[in-house]
Amino acid sequence: MSEVTPPGENTKKGVSRRGFIVGGAAGLAGIAAAYYLTRGNGGPGGTLEGCVTTDLSDTEARLAVSNWPEYIDEDDGDVLSTLSLFMQQSGIDVTYTPDVNDNVEFFTKVRNQLGACQPTGRDLFVLTDWMAARMIEAGWIQQLTKANVPNLDANLISSLEGPGWDPNRDYSAPWQSGFTGIAYNKSLVGEVRTMDELLTREDLKGRVTMLTEMRDTMGLLMLSNGADPSNFSDSDWSAALDKLSKARTDGQIRAFTGNEYINDLAAGNIAACVAWSGDVAAAEDENLVFLPPEEGMMIWSDNMLVPVQGTHKANAEKWINHYYDPKIAAQLAAYVWYVCPVEGAREEMESIDPSLVDNPLIFPTEEYLASTHGFMALDESTAQGYEQDFSDVIG
Amino acid sequence: MAALQRALGRNSAYLLVGPAALWLGIFFVIPMISLLTTSLSDPAGSPIYGYSMTWRFENYVDVVADYWPYLVRSFVYAGIATVLCLILGYTLAYAIAFKAGRFKTLMLVLVVAPFFTSFLVRTLSWKLILADNGWLVETLKTLHLMPEDGRLLATPIAVVAGLTYNFLPFMILPLYASLEKIDPKLNEAAADLYANPFKRFWNVVWPLSLPGVVGGTLLTFIPASGDYINASLLGNPNTQMVGNRIQSLFTTGSDYPHAAALSVILMVLIVVMVMVYVRRAGTEDLL
Numbered sequence: 001m002s003e004v005t006p007p008g009e010n011t012k013k014g015v016s017r018r019g020f021i022v023g024g025a026a027g028l029a030g031i032a033a034a035y036y037l038t039r040g041n042g043g044p045g046g047t048l049e050g051c052v053t054t055d056l057s058d059t060e061a062r063l064a065v066s067n068w069p070e071y072i073d074e075d076d077g078d079v080l081s082t083l084s085l086f087m088q089q090s091g092i093d094v095t096y097t098p099d100v101n102d103n104v105e106f107f108t109k110v111r112n113q114l115g116a117c118q119p120t121g122r123d124l125f126v127l128t129d130w131m132a133a134r135m136i137e138a139g140w141i142q143q144l145t146k147a148n149v150p151n152l153d154a155n156l157i158s159s160l161e162g163p164g165w166d167p168n169r170d171y172s173a174p175w176q177s178g179f180t181g182i183a184y185n186k187s188l189v190g191e192v193r194t195m196d197e198l199l200t201r202e203d204l205k206g207r208v209t210m211l212t213e214m215r216d217t218m219g220l221l222m223l224s225n226g227a228d229p230s231n232f233s234d235s236d237w238s239a240a241l242d243k244l245s246k247a248r249t250d251g252q253i254r255a256f257t258g259n260e261y262i263n264d265l266a267a268g269n270i271a272a273c274v275a276w277s278g279d280v281a282a283a284e285d286e287n288l289v290f291l292p293p294e295e296g297m298m299i300w301s302d303n304m305l306v307p308v309q310g311t312h313k314a315n316a317e318k319w320i321n322h323y324y325d326p327k328i329a330a331q332l333a334a335y336v337w338y339v340c341p342v343e344g345a346r347e348e349m350e351s352i353d354p355s356l357v358d359n360p361l362i363f364p365t366e367e368y369l370a371s372t373h374g375f376m377a378l379d380e381s382t383a384q385g386y387e388q389d390f391s392d393v394i395g
Numbered sequence: 396m397a398a399l400q401r402a403l404g405r406n407s408a409y410l411l412v413g414p415a416a417l418w419l420g421i422f423f424v425i426p427m428i429s430l431l432t433t434s435l436s437d438p439a440g441s442p443i444y445g446y447s448m449t450w451r452f453e454n455y456v457d458v459v460a461d462y463w464p465y466l467v468r469s470f471v472y473a474g475i476a477t478v479l480c481l482i483l484g485y486t487l488a489y490a491i492a493f494k495a496g497r498f499k500t501l502m503l504v505l506v507v508a509p510f511f512t513s514f515l516v517r518t519l520s521w522k523l524i525l526a527d528n529g530w531l532v533e534t535l536k537t538l539h540l541m542p543e544d545g546r547l548l549a550t551p552i553a554v555v556a557g558l559t560y561n562f563l564p565f566m567i568l569p570l571y572a573s574l575e576k577i578d579p580k581l582n583e584a585a586a587d588l589y590a591n592p593f594k595r596f597w598n599v600v601w602p603l604s605l606p607g608v609v610g611g612t613l614l615t616f617i618p619a620s621g622d623y624i625n626a627s628l629l630g631n632p633n634t635q636m637v638g639n640r641i642q643s644l645f646t647t648g649s650d651y652p653h654a655a656a657l658s659v660i661l662m663v664l665i666v667v668m669v670m671v672y673v674r675r676a677g678t679e680d681l682l
C-alpha cells in the first residue's frame with residue numbers, strides 16, 4: 001500500500017516527499033521544544049496582574065455558573081426554583097452547568113486557561129475551601145465588590161465569617177456547608193457506626209466506597225485513629241494511610257468515587273460508604289441513612305468564586321446577593337439538605353417546612369458543631385506530598 | 396490522479412499532504428513535545444506555579460519501579476480481551492462474509508450500530524447488567540453457578556468483559572474486510588483436492604485472512620491497553636489499569652512529571668510490542 005504512486009513523478013525538484021514530511025515535523029518539533037524549554041510547562045509562574053477582564057454585565061444580561069451535581073432546587077409544579085426566581089427578578093439569563101464532580105478534576109479542567117489568563121466561559125464556580133484557598137492564592141479569583149453584595153455582609157453565619165484563607169470574605173461566599181460521615185443502605189446491612197466497622201466488617205467486604213476527596217476520606221480515618229485532622233503530625237498521617245491501604249488490599253473497598261457513589265448505594269451495588277450529608281437526603285430513598293461516625297465527622301464548605309476572566313462579575317454578585325436572601329436560602333436548603341450559611345433562613349424555614357427547622361444537618365447547633373472537625377490548612381508543597389501519597393493508595 | 400496533478404501543478408504532493416501534516420503537527424507533534432518536556436521536569440514544581448524542565452530522567456526510573464504492576468495488568472487484560480475478541484470476532488466475521496447471504500448488510504450495520512451511542516453510556520449500561528442485585532447475578536446465583544456472596548461488578552472479569560465488548564467491532568471490521576475478499580472457489584478447489592474442512596480452513600482461509608487478523612488485533616490491543624474507562628467503571632481499586640494510574644497522577648496526585656513519564660513509557664512499550672508482533676507475524680507487506 002505504501003508504494004502506490006510511481007516513483008520520481010512528484011519529487012523531481014527540491015526536497016523529496018519524505019524529506020518534506022520529516023523536515024516539517026522536525027521543524028515544528030524544534031519550535032515547540034524551544035518554546036517549552038524556555039518557558040517551562042504549566043502555570044504562569046508570575047502574578048496575573050492586569051489579567052482581570054472588563055465587566056460586561058452592563059450590556060450583557062448573562063451569567064454562566066458551574067456547580068456540583070444535585071446542588072440546587074428545581075422547579076416543582078407552580079413553585080419556581082430559586083434559579084428561576086433569580087432569572088425572573090433580575091432579567092439575567094443563567095447558564096447553569098453541574099460540571100464540578102471533584103475539586104481536583106475541575107481544577108485540571110480550568111487550570112490551563114486560568115493560568116494563561118484566558119476565559120473559561122464561566123463567570124462563577126463553586127469549590128471547596130482548600131481548593132478555593134489555592135485559587136485565591138494563585139491570583140485567579142476576582143475580589144467581590146462589597147457594595148454589590150449587602151446580603152452577604154449582613155447574613156453570613158458567624159461560624160463561616162473569617163476563614164484563614166479569606167479573612168474578610170473578600171473573594172468568596174459560601175454556597176453551602178456540609179458534613180462528611182458514613183452512609184449505609186439499611187435494606188442491605190445493619191447500622192454502621194464507626195469507620196473501623198466500615199473498613200473491617202465482614203458483611204461489608206467489597207461493598208464499601210470512599211471519596212477521592214483526600215481531606216474527607218483521610219480526615220475521617222485520622223479521627224478513627226484518635227488523631228485531630230485539624231492539627232495532625234506526619235505519623236498520624238501515615239497511620240491513617242496504612243489503614244486505608246490495608247482496607248484496599250483486603251478488597252474491603254470497592255471504589256474511590258466522586259458524587260456518583262449515591263447511585264451505587266441506592267442500587268445496592270455498595271452497602272455503605274463515606275458520604276456527604278446532603279447527598280443522602282437528596283436521593284430521596286428511605287433506605288439510605290446518613291450518620292455521623294461515633295468518633296466525629298468532617299465539616300467543609302463550598303464557595304462561590306468569580307474567576308479573573310469571568311466577564312459578568314456584577315451579574316455574579318447579583319446572584320450571590322440573591323442566594324443570601326434568607327427566604328431564598330431557606331428554599332434552597334429545604335431541597336439540598338446541606339448546612340445553610342445564611343442567617344435568618346431558619347426563621348424562614350418555619351413557613352416552608354417546619355420539620356426541617358430543628359434538623360442539625362441544615363441548622364446545626366453549637367453543640368452539634370463541636371463534634372465536627374475541619375482539615376488542617378496545608379502549604380502547597382506539603383499538600384502535594386500528601387496528595388501523592390493518597391493517590392498512590394487509591395490507585 | 397493525473398487530472399488532479401494537472402489541477403494542482405507540480406507541487407501536488409505537498410498540497411495533498413499539507414492539511415494532514417498541519418493537523419498532525421498541531422495536534423500530535425506539539426502536544427507530544429509538551430508531554431516529553433513535562434516528563435523530564437522536576438516534580439518539585441506544581442500545576443499552579445509550573446514545572447521547570449531539568450532533563451530529569453529519574454522520573455522514568457521512578458514510575459517503572461512504582462507502577463510496573465499497572466503496566467503488567469494492562470497488557471494482561473488487553474491481551475485476554477484481544478484473544479476473546481479474535482475468537483468471537485472471527486466466527487462472526489466469517490459468518491457475515493460467507494453465510495449471511497442477503498442479511499450481510501444488515502449484520503454489518505448491527506456490528507457498527509453500537510457506535511451510534513457513546514462509549515461511556517455503553518459502559519455504564521454494563522454496570523446495570525452486572526449489578527449486584529441485577530437479573531444476571533441473581534440468575535447465576537439461582538443456578539448455583541456463582542457462590543451466594545459472589546459478584547460480577549467490580550471484578551477483573553467485568554473489566555475484561557467490558558474491554559472485549561467495547562473493542563469487538565474494531566476486530567470484526569478488518570476481519571470481515573479480508574475474509575470477504577477471499578474467493579469461495581479457492582475453498583471449493585481445496586475440497587476437490589480432498590482437503591477436509593479443517594485443512595481447508597487452516598491452509599486456505601486462515602492464511603488469506605491474516606492481514607485482517609493482524610489489523611484487528613492491533614486495533615483492539617492498542618486502545619484496550621490504554622483504556623481506563625472500563626477499569627474505572629467496572630473494576631475495583633485492585634484492578635486499575637495504567638490509564639487509571641496516569642489519570643489519577645494527573646488529577647488527585649497533581650504530579651504531572653511522573654504522569655507524563657508513565658504515558659511516554661506506555662506509548663513506547665506499545666510501539667515496541669507492535670513492531671515485534673508485526674515482524675514475527677511476517678506481515679509487514681500486508682499492512
